[in-house]
Amino acid sequence: GMMFIQTDVAVNPGNSGGPLFNLNGEVVGINSQIYSRSGGYMGLSFAIPIDLANNVRQQLVSTGKVTRGRIGVQIQQVNAQLADSFGLDRPRGALVGQVISEGPAEKAGVKPGDIILSVDGRTVERSDQLPSMVSAIAPGKDAKVEVWRDRASKMLSVKVGTLEEDPVQKVSNSKTEEPAKADKLGLSVRPLGTEERKTAETDGYLLVEDVTGPAAEAGVRPGDVILGVNGKPVKSLAELKNATSSGKVAALLLERGGDTIFLPIKIG
Template sequence: MLKKLFYGACVYLLLSNLSYAQLPDFTEMVKNNGNAVVNISTIQKNTETQAADSGDQQQLPQDIPPEMEEFFRHYFQGPGRGMAPKETNSLGSGFIISKDGYVLTNNHVVNNASEIVVKLKDRRELIAKLIGSDESSDVALLKVEAKDLPVVEIGSPDQLQVGEWVLAIGTPFGFDQSVTAGIVSAKGRSLPDGNYVPFIQTDVAINPGNSGGPLFNMQGKVVGINSQIYSRSGGYMGLSFAIPIDLAMNVVDQLKSKGKVSRGWLGVQIQDVTRQLAESFGMDRPHGALVAKIVPGGPAEKAGLQIGDIIVEFNGQIVETSGELPPRVGVTPIDEPAKLKIIRQGEKQELSVKIGLLPSQQVAQKSDPNAEEIHANRLGLVVTDLNAEQRQELQIEKNGVFVQRVGKGIAQDIGIQPGDIILRIQNNVIRDSNEFNKILTKLPTGKSIAVLVQRNGNPIFLAFKLDK
């Protein structure tokens, strides 16, 4: 009996030690890099006002219902009484990338700040100067006046593997030098507000105040800047996103040399290829970036790219999803040629395009209430022709019909809305409402058909099948 207990205890200890040995030890990494991670606090002067502390202000009654609080505040304290300019404080993280005082953080940490203070681990507080920032990538570069500062080592996000351990150091909720760890959940994530950033997704615990802090790999090198979380509560829920450090360092180089960031531009709007769209374009599987719009006079138009083309390769790199293309185009040098592989009407082709400089554009859209209606068609739509004023505002020279109403039917099922502009069906460009209805009568049944619509200035392909 004693022998069995002894052997059982030995086996338990052995298994425990094996399990423990498989877990990473982050202690040395934190010791070596913690000194280079900083706390960043800012003061932002707002145009809003708030009640100033004054002896003549009356206190609100206690135990009032929440829905009545604003009424009592107005009654007891009065509108506009004791108002003073409002200053707000924000808190974030950052890390030192050079011994002479360059610091990296997020743009949203220091945006609109009138004063930026960098607090080191040794409790020194240094006033920082904003060298420059880039809203699109959410990267900001600061400079403090100091020498021989501790620095981080820059790593390569390309070498990161999904499932690999990573570690973050930052200031969540103001708690300095907080360390959290997790694994890489995914790479190359595209987020709605980050078109030019292929985010690293992790399950590292990131909370408000971690923004701008470093993400380390197991070699103790920075591979990302912790930037965003996905949350329904405002706190950590297991989905954290970091900006790849190579993209951030490209921004740093441009801010140092030019004081601003220039991005490559192809002059297209793109979307993912769904299963039905892949079938309609004669593809064996959905992949690539589908061209939904080409900007007149842009690099893509000059290179001969067409609406409906599917970009499957850019400069030798495979394009599986549309979100992979913008970051690659963005870091391509301006005026440099790039090689594209596309699928056009089921056939593979190669094009060379000279990358342009990204401009800023906005397109307005509104309907014409006086336009003559056309009777509903096979899709359950009422469409009208576009007048000259609409075409000018929408930057549509010749093509398209305006969706006046959407009845029950296929169009409603696939998401076409009143106010949409239908530009083409399959390879047929729609010039007016008569041509649109003629094309509809000739469409086959039981086959996926692609339709290009423009909504709020943005084009998108949709797919449908006609039953009869």
Template sequence: MRNEGTVTAITAKGLTLALCAAGVIGGAVGALAVNHNNAAAEVAPPALAASAPAPAAVPAPPIAAGAPAATVTLPDFTRIASTNGKAVVNIRVVGGIKTANRGNVPEIDPRHPLYEFFRQFQDPRQGGGGGRGAPVFGAGSGFIVSPDGVILTNAHVVQGADEVTVKLQDRREFRAKVLGTDPRTDVAVLKIDAKNLPTVPMGQSRSLLVGEWVLAIGSPYGLESTVTAGVVSATGRALDDNVVPFIQTDVAVNPGNSGGPLINTRGEVIGINSQIYSQTGGYQGLSFAIPIDVAIKIKDQIVATGKVQHAKLGVSVQEVGQAFADSFRLESPEGALVSTVERGGPAERAGLKSGDVIRRVNGRAIVASSDLPSIIALSRPGERVALDVWREGKLVRLDATLGDASEKPKRAAREDLAQAPDNSARLGLALRPLEPIERRQSGIPAGLVIEDASGAAAIAGVEPGDVLISVNGRAVTSLDQVRDLVAKANKSVALLIQRGSDRIFIPVRIG
């Protein structure tokens, strides 16, 4: 799936991400996210209004005067709802007050104007401190994937739950066992003691097309077996630091839909409804589902071993914008720019360096930098991957054996390349070599100290005190090297700087 860009919460305008589990009271205002699945009070369901069913075929306007009217056939949602709805379940959880408050009552400053609003949902026996106190109830959705009672849902639905109850559409209820959860992908697997249960067929999310009809079944606000429909708005969405390439839809998903299936017009599950963007805590046209291809990988690991392993490459990456593309002589601003390489990690052993731009992994294009973490994290430790890397104006092939993401990273390698400015007016930097005592104190073996930044460099965000390590992927230790590299550059240069303990690339336009 092609990544269509990274979505970020615009908290300044009150837009924030919320996990769509049932029972959330109120919503998110400003930068406050009301998320997760537990609720401290019941919510009255919204009033229901009668509406006429949509016709099976809608006449389309004539293409030209006098031309016969065409018809557009709509999918038969009634068949899908009646068949697949039998395998969709309602999930109720019971957890202690300490667990519940972590999910839906934010810890905010008592001086905040919304403090009293959120405080009303806390159990008075909690007293603002520790202890589990009275139980709190939450809810979500899920769906049966095998006749012997294996159920898929979201990890945040059952997070910290002491007791999980599954209610089938035929009104039978079962105590469920949590076989395992994976917070990184927000997938959980449950098991109930039952046989010959209805199941939903699995589809392939990688074949989804933007504009395709889909529908969701779940229990928004506790209204069981609710069906909503819409279209696929985008695929491969990256949300914040999540490794999941989400499916974005305009299907109405609300608190309580979490863990429910997203279904295509062939009646196949192609996603698990997981998150929404909202100013109020309710649906506002942006819903996100975990691709079923991802969820099945996680489910198979949990069923087999009870846990999930994620792979790692051992690099930090940045987005490749137009300025970086110009600096590295790339035809298009695509790929993942390596800023740091973990010492002794898989990337370093494979020969990756800071300043490399990863363009493909096993033949799959890396368009945005967020494509790389999702491909790597959803692989297994020990897998070998082929990396197509842009280095010094040409493509090179590197092979890496992936490590285990659960292992603690070692200190980032200091031998990576960096971007360095020069003393010329084109960059607006005043530079000097690192003194021996500065090298010892900082741990930086070589580089140039920025004593002053003005002009293009200052506009780009370079600051006095930064240490500049390389220009366009070429390590620099003298002003002459910087002048030479800047003279050869065209529109911009990519500077790798060290600021405190962080290394970041900064593109500086000079043309």
């Protein structure tokens, strides 16, 4: 996603593309859009940051096209509960929920459950900062990516690729067996058969059939496929129970509608 400068500068239809100045007379952005219910200015406008606009201009002048970097990960924000479950000092960084197969990140050794803390020395405080950081890096360049894994910092070198559409996965919702209850979490799950996993194109082994208690409060839904806990894969109900037997919060990695997400569940 693109980051915008939010201002209260009066911008009306026809003003898009005009410069946004600071009090020193420097151009800091390109006016882009407004929030409006009437079609006219209502006190809220947005501008494209000038460094991003300059990057686009330079690429158009030199190559005639714009290419953006990608590393092939799906990310989410780190909240206080997730930070606690991964042993991070405070909420920061971008939590990796999915690593695209054969993508730059996978080739570099990035794993689901890693928290990206910095790219080429630039700190990632919020997950929404990462896409713009990566897209500004020229494809083919090696980027130094700092990740948080197993309660320690680790440096990886990722060869940045070109932004393109990534494939999504399908999730199975068929029923063949009776669900088993993981009482502590409020999860009713059942194992997925080999053919089900192949048809659904999923790497998960446990399908959520019903949710109550902590799982329901955390936002787990029937039809979710459980992939892991706290960055470690789980393939059976026994492994799920073992992975959530201690601690106060568990970060449950789920597959939902082709996406993968972490949800923090209170277990203590």
